[in-house]
Amino acid sequence: MADEIKLNKPWMVAVWPGMGHVAISAGYYLMAKLGMHLVAELQAEELFDVDHVEVKHGLIRTGRLPRSRFFAWVDPLGRHDLVVFIGEAQPPRGKHAFCSRLVDFAKDLGVERVFTFASMATQMHPSHDSRVFGAATDRASLDELTQLELTPLEDGHISGLNGVLLGVAAEAGLPGTCLLGEMPHIFAQLPFPKAALSVLEVFATIAAIQIDLTELSEQAADVEEKLGQLLSQVETAMEAPQAPGEEEGAFPAESSEEADEEGPSPDDRRRIDRLFDESARDRAKAYELKRELDRLGVYHEYEDRFLDLFKKSD
Structure with missing residues (x-):
């Protein structure tokens, strides 16, 4: 399959779900x-297992294994194409073997450089700028990060495939860079788009590509405001005497972006269909669609239809 794909000096970005939804x-x-x-799709079913099944209105749906797919962009200026690898989950075992298979496929595609995105939880306040930390497998890539005045990850470790992949890439002779977006550790379980925005700003500079970040910037500002309000509520609650029977550490339900237990309304379904139609005409609209599916908690229900938007048309 890789032999049939002709790309020009491609770079690859690999992402998986993780803290703050930053990378994904x-x-x-x-x-x-x-x-x-x-x-293309990377086949590695033997390294995964089904750890849960979906339940909708009392009915159990058949479980399925996570999928791992490659998406490509052809640089109109002919400098270097881009490949984005999106994994739905990290394998619970065989991480090095999985990354070796991924790197082998990337080399078959002609990939010359590998990036991973990740998050870095710190004591930052949600209203502060999200810094980008960096680590690299070679001196030239590290010097590049230094020139961009990023904060180097001096010591520590990068957990999961965000780090393992770069180690395997280095073993295979591919330079690798990890860009880590800063986010508040107290909100580690919530989406923090400001960190994703900062990471993409840095990556766009390194890759010398033009990308409209307006929508992500607006989303980051909206989440910043909501988290600021939530933090104020938490701080006020901590200062006030606790009422008898109050559960310590509980958060208000409205702080979650989970969908209503009844599922999407007919109006929600119509809005989803409209966004699918718009995204079919203009794939730049697909991120708005993805946000809506995530907000309603139905992405897995629409996943195949969503990814069909990115199949190459003849």
């Missing part, structure tokens, strides 16, 4: 705004 949000945004198309 940045990956989907890049894929949507550049109008990428699906080029």
